[in-house]
Every structure is written in structure tokens, then in C-alpha cells.
Amino acid sequence: xxxxxxxxxxxxxxxxxxxxxxxxxxxxxxxxxxxxxxxxxxxxxxxxxxxxxxxxxxxxxxxxxxxxxxxxxxxxxxxxxxxxxxxxxxxxxxxxxxxxxxxxxxxxxxx
Amino acid sequence: xxxxxxxxxxxxxxxxxxxxxxxxxxxxxxxxxxxxxxxxxxxxxxxxxxxxxxxxxxxxxxxxxxxxxxxxxxxxxxxxxxxxxxxxxxxxxxxxxxxxxxxxxxxxxxxxxxx
Numbered sequence: 472x473x474x475x476x477x478x479x480x481x482x483x484x485x486x487x488x489x490x491x492x493x494x495x496x497x498x499x500x501x502x503x504x505x506x507x508x509x510x511x512x513x514x515x516x517x518x519x520x521x522x523x524x525x526x527x528x529x530x531x532x533x534x535x536x537x538x539x540x541x542x543x544x545x546x547x548x549x550x551x552x553x554x555x556x557x558x559x560x561x562x563x564x565x566x567x568x569x570x571x572x573x574x575x576x577x578x579x580x581x582x
Numbered sequence: 583x584x585x586x587x588x589x590x591x592x593x594x595x596x597x598x599x600x601x602x603x604x605x606x607x608x609x610x611x612x613x614x615x616x617x618x619x620x621x622x623x624x625x626x627x628x629x630x631x632x633x634x635x636x637x638x639x640x641x642x643x644x645x646x647x648x649x650x651x652x653x654x655x656x657x658x659x660x661x662x663x664x665x666x667x668x669x670x671x672x673x674x675x676x677x678x679x680x681x682x683x684x685x686x687x688x689x690x691x692x693x694x695x696x697x
Contacts, residue, residue: 514688
């Protein structure tokens with residue numbers, strides 16, 4: 472079946488730099504995309520979402536970009552901080568609210 | 583708002599025993615709850631969708647007789663792992679949505695270790 476996947480399993484970034492996390496999805500019927508942050512031993516924490524009728528959405532220090540042509544989703548984190556170190560998952564959903572999660576990217580922030 | 587809790591946060595049990603995990607929506611009514619399983623360094627895999635007052639819908643490959651789900655009220659869903667074995671050791675996470683909203687609110691997870 473179709474699933475959401477991520478390009479890179481790990482990302483190391485210098486504190487203060489911008490981070491970009493990528494995600495490829497394959498289900499063209501998905502109309503809702505979400506980025507989650509998961510710290511060790513905890514449940515996923517919502518970061519930002521975007522619907523398929525948009526190509527960009529901004530939050531506090533985060534921006535999600537959606538390219539439906541190539542089925543690509545990215546999360547940009549501005550001025551990365553040590554507290555941003557975590558595993559980041561993209562997820563896709565449809566009308567039935569079920570989510571399919573990608574493999575996850577581990578972000579490590581260097582001081 | 584929109585807080586989901588799980589109990590217990592971690593449990594260790596002997597092989598062959600059954601373990602019940604509770605998922606509660608603390609400040610909203612959850613019409614639908616989801617149960618996920620996450621193995622170390624892997625992603626979340628949806629196990630089942632639970633709607634209040636009706637039978638859960640299980641994903642392909644998930645044994646409904648082994649993973650019993652009950653969603654008896656709008657604030658509580660339970661997952662019972664029956665006759666647990668070491669391969670059932672995992673991080674179990676629930677989430678909940680309210681009414682027509684699409685955002686899922688996740689619980690903190692339950693670490694199950696089967697000896």
C-alpha cells in the first residue's frame with residue numbers, strides 16, 4: 472500500500488541555524504498533512520498542519536511547505552534551539568481522520 | 583485544553599498475562615480514539631480506530647482477539663493486550679479527536695515490557 476516516507480533519518484544542525492526536514496508522500500488522495508515532534512519516551516506533539524489546498528503555512532519559528540506536484544512536504548525550523556532536538560514525523564490523512572506516519576527524522580542540535 | 587492521558591505510563595508483566603491500558607480525554611469528549619504501537623526507533627503504526635459505543639476497526643494484520651479495545655464512554659478507551667508475549671513489548675500510544683475536528687491529540691504513551 473501507499474505510505475508516507477522521509478528522505479533522511481538523521482539531521483545534525485548547529486544551534487541558531489535553520490533546519491529543513493523533508494518528507495515524501497505517495498498517496499495522492501491525502502488532503503491533510505501534519506508535522507509532529509516526539510521527544511524520547513513521550514507521545515507525539517503537534518507542530519503544524521497544512522491542507523492540500525495550500526502550499527505554505529507559517530507558525531511560530533516553523534514553516535510547512537507542500538508541493539503536491541512532486542508529493543513533497545517539508546518543515547523548516549528557524550533559529551534551531553537545543554530544545555528542538557527530537558524525532559520529527561510527517562503524517563498524512565484523509566477524510567476518515569486516520570493518519571499514516573512517515574519513518575521519522577532524528578534532529579540533533581549542536582551547541 | 584485538549585489533554586489526553588494514559589495509564590499506566592509503564593508496565594512490566596510476565597509472559598501469558600493480560601495488560602489493560604487506559605486512554606482518557608480529560609477536557610473534551612472524544613468521539614473517536616486511535617491506538618498506535620511504536621517499536622524502538624520506528625514510526626507509529628495505527629492498530630485500530632475506536633468509536634464510542636461501537637466495535638473498533640482494526641488495521642490489517644492486527645489481531646482483534648489479542649488486542650481488545652473498548653470505548654465505553656466519550657472520555658475513555660481501553661486497550662487490553664491479552665496473553666502478552668515478549669514480542670508485544672512496545673510503546674503504545676493513543677490519540678483522540680472531538681466531533682468533526684480533524685486534529686488528533688496524543689497521549690503520553692505506555693511502555694509495555696513483557697518478560
